[in-house]
Amino acid sequence: MLLDSFEPIHGVLLCEGEDIDPSLYEAEVSGLSQEELEEIRRLHASDTAIDKEKDSIELRLAKLCLERNIPYLGICRGSQVLNVACGGSLYLDVEKELSKNCSVGQKVEHIDYDNYDGHRHVVKVVENTPLHHWFKDSLEEEKMDIWVNSYHHQGVKRLAERFVPMAFAPDGLIEGFYDPDAYNPEEGKFIMGLQFHPERMRKPDSEEFDYPGCPSAYQEFVKAVIAYQKKLNSSISVPKALKLDQEMEKKRKKIVRSFSLAKNIYTTGRGTHLVNESELEIGADFLQSNTALSLQQEKRLKQMGATVRNGGSYIERLKMNEEREKAAKNVMGKMSVEQLSDLMSFYHMMEQICSEVLERKLNGIVHEELGS
Template sequence: MSPSPDLSSRILPRVLIVSRRTVRKNKFVDFVGEYHLDLVVGYGAVPVIVPRVAGVHAMLDSFEPIHGVLLCEGEDIDPSLYDAGGDDGDGDALSQEQLEAVRRLHPSDAALDHEKDSIELLLARRCLERNVPFLGICRGSQVLNVACGGSLYQDVEHELHPAADDAVCHMDYANYDGHRHPVRVLPGTPLYDWFAESLLDGDQLMVNSYHHPPQGVRRLAERFVPMAHAPDGLIEGFYDPEAYNPGEGKFIMGLQFHPERMRKEGSDEFDFPGCAKAYQEFVRAVVAYQGKLGRHASAPPERGHHAAQTEPGNGEAAQR
């Protein structure tokens, strides 16, 4: 996606995206998937990559102004940060033996990244406190839920017990990009509006699934409303209806699946017209939020005068 030609004439809003790590040539490197970057740029915002390295959690004020936050895929969230045993009477925390089995099956995702956890939870809470637009994809949706007091399944296969007919394969390594499973989209939600023309009977939508079976939303935080469920009952999308009005700079949402990667085989064409809408509406909210900050910000000092400049972040505080 190419940015609009008129974007170079104005200061664009900033969307923070925390990197994830991988190993290349026996060294850790940080990266962000290009699909995320392409969509953010294409809809008119500047992606600012926040490295998930030691010390960055104490530097977040230096990334101001923050007009939006996009959190996406990565390793499992540390279970000590949420109620791993669940508070619904439906099972206990996994045993050490079960955890080791999970890590053997999914070594690249089941490892913990404490720096990424710390940075992303701080950013999510900052967004929630200030109503900064937030989009969480995959792990990012789980971070959002944990930040609001929700909990996660450590291992869906062990802790979620659907009937045989409702079992869902949430990861297919043999068909990594092509794997799809159905979700039921709930009417009256943004997700339903975006995909209304593509829904099958029963309001079903075929989505991809890259989260390995361990983690998923268990208890949804009270402020959120589900937008979609998999047949096994797992929540695949949720949002805050009190903080959803993109035209007014309001957008707080989490999606477990990856709409940015729902592409036809061998092509960059999306599976459905609605696949890019989460990013389009998120950036629309980011642009509107930047405009709100501008209306609240102090006028810059005139040339030749030594007026004090506004501290970063004062605009956000003013509109709370």
């Protein structure tokens, strides 16, 4: 799978993009006419160009985070992906679906192409949520309002059950949500979606944020990613080095010395008269006992019921059989077609006879066992 190449994943930050394919969240009846749908496609041409491959990858990524409790921060489309991944749904078009039921004072413009980065609308922050904690110093008493940027024409319609809203627009649209059971940055837990972009909420012609709390979402997300990574690393058991008993350690050292002596003889060109031959024999014996057999030999050894480790005696028999096979081929090569045909018929007949006799013997053994 594509995502396997990115393992291990310690956190996912998913941002903006096109509309999610409505078929992926079983779009509820919107009540929009065909003319309205065509108008939506015309007004938001770049957003309504569905990318099914991207949808598939991002939804799988979100579900992976939910399965493993990997920190996830969804911004704009990323928040919609998170909601859909958990069984929620979206408005096909917020203005046309939600505005129908709103009074004039409640209507909200969620996207302004003429004032793209400068456009803001108010949201009401829900008390005792992470968003409230981040922006509490900027909230006026009893108002709980902040102004956020807005770049979307779709949004959360039915919030998935596991999530809790953190902010609402005046028209009732959920502008932020999180999973309270999966939120503790210090412990590596962070599952959240924001419809707005805090990183872009800056004062005109300045790098200064609109509110001191704007960077907090990213700071807490990074904190969770680091904690999750540490937790993941600590859970991976490092295998301990193999410890040999004293006897095995002595053998190992002798073998290593034997190879070292052999290497010196080879590289320096000196004779073996300066070396104790018994020390060289240790390495030679080790090599002989651990030399791999050819695939053909190994296959035949296994067929004969032998193991590779104890196959020394069988190798001699294999060599003998190979010589016999070679001799037989030489003899058959000189035989005529008629002679070879007769020989094949003979062995076929012998095979049938052996099979019948073997079957009778086996049946006899079974009857004897049943009789006893």
